[in-house]
Amino acid sequence: MRSDLAYANAAFIAGGAEYPARWARDAASFRAAVGARGRLGLAYGPGAAQRFDLFLPEAVPRGALIFVHGGYWLEGGREYYSHLAAGALARGWACALPSYTLAPSARITAMVAEIAAAVQAVAALVPGPLVVTGHSAGGHLAAMMGVVASGAARVVPISPVAELAPMLDNSMNGDLHLDAAEVAAQSPARLVLRPDCSAHVWVGGQERPAFLWQARLLSENWACPWTVAPGRHHFDVIDDLADPESLLMQTLLGGL
Template sequence: MDAEAEYNNRARVPDSAAIIARWMRDAATFRTTWASKRLDVRYGDTEPERLDLFLPEAGGPCPLALFIHGGYWQALDRTSVSHFARGLLLRGVAVAVPSYGLCPAVPLATIVEQMRRAAAVLCMTTRQRMLAVGHSAGGQLSALLQATDWPGFAQGLPTGIVPAALPISGVFELEPLLPTSIARALNLTPEAAHALSPRWLPPPGGELHTVVGGAESPEFLRQTRDFAAAWGGTAEEIPLANHFTVLDPLTDPDHPLSARAADMARRLASL
């Protein structure tokens, strides 16, 4: 296997730079035009530890989802992906979009802790459990949130803060990344890569639905399929979608993926 060709998505998708530039423009427009929002909410002490909370315009009680951006734990932030909250918002689901520290400035284990802290703060603030949705690196993070022992993470937290996850084009086994250029900033030992791989954790229960683009590399297709099977979840391919366009359905409230995510969020019980 040529791991670099399998996992280097920016090189694999010729117009990836143009797609990400479009994300930036669309996200900036969305952040400006969506009326009901709370921007730059701190969930921790360091500068990256902020989130944006977008609320359905109808107001009132609503389910909650957490959308975690990708970038191989070393690129992008919440302001790159704000517009992907649109589909869920128009289906009546609030969406929190966090930033986190990036490798190599912080280790990957710290990013995991930051996302756990963001979920914990959201839970205690809203008194709600949440669906974790994540793209690429965010898919790994969303799965780890579902697998978290929350009372063990912080005293006073209830169990099952994140009882459902919807990872999109996630990386669930980190060991195959180690020989690639992607791994340079991650600085992972084989042991750390294994420990941070959701694929090798005991299935936590709850609802899991994995998504991958039909035009993605064989390794991303395999990882999605194998992870869903290991955790007893379901897997879906978006026809013709690559690693970046696979997110486009989330902007459309009428797309089946937005409908499925909203249904998953609604099934979660409040505290």
């Protein structure tokens, strides 16, 4: 049985189709407001998509938060999410938002390697601890940084696809080209969290059951905490990244 319905989001969210345009407007307004404190289009590799935007606080940054966008590894880009840097900046942290090569031009294994390279590029520019978060497919990539990226002190995957096996039976796999070997190698729920990296899994309480299962599976396999954000669905679960006092931001940056 195909997993398409289980991983459909917009159809189960009121006004779901309107979110990308809203994100784009808010992101553009944020970039205009921060002005020169936003360094846009920095390269972390030779590919056209291997770029990140870096937003800096007014004082010397305490460290850097990296946010990896979602879109089922097929769509989206950093330019939709600039406004989510507001919470980190208000807490004195820099915030980096990388893009990465999307399917079908790249497979998930290559995307993981690209984000690991982006983490290293941010580390070279911003001293202090690095925290990696990401949403949905970006949550998967953020979780993988807890396995492969030695520079990440903490990972907080938001609504991650932590076990890739359901994607084998999804129509999206026509572009993702996942096979059993790649699923095994790139499913963070099957892998070991680095001992020098802490983790906390985040998911919305009103998400599709598949995403609640994915979040709980990762938290159980990694023996790390997980939080179910009351009333949040798959699209607004990231909104609290813009609020420096939110529980999500405290979970991300508190104690570092």
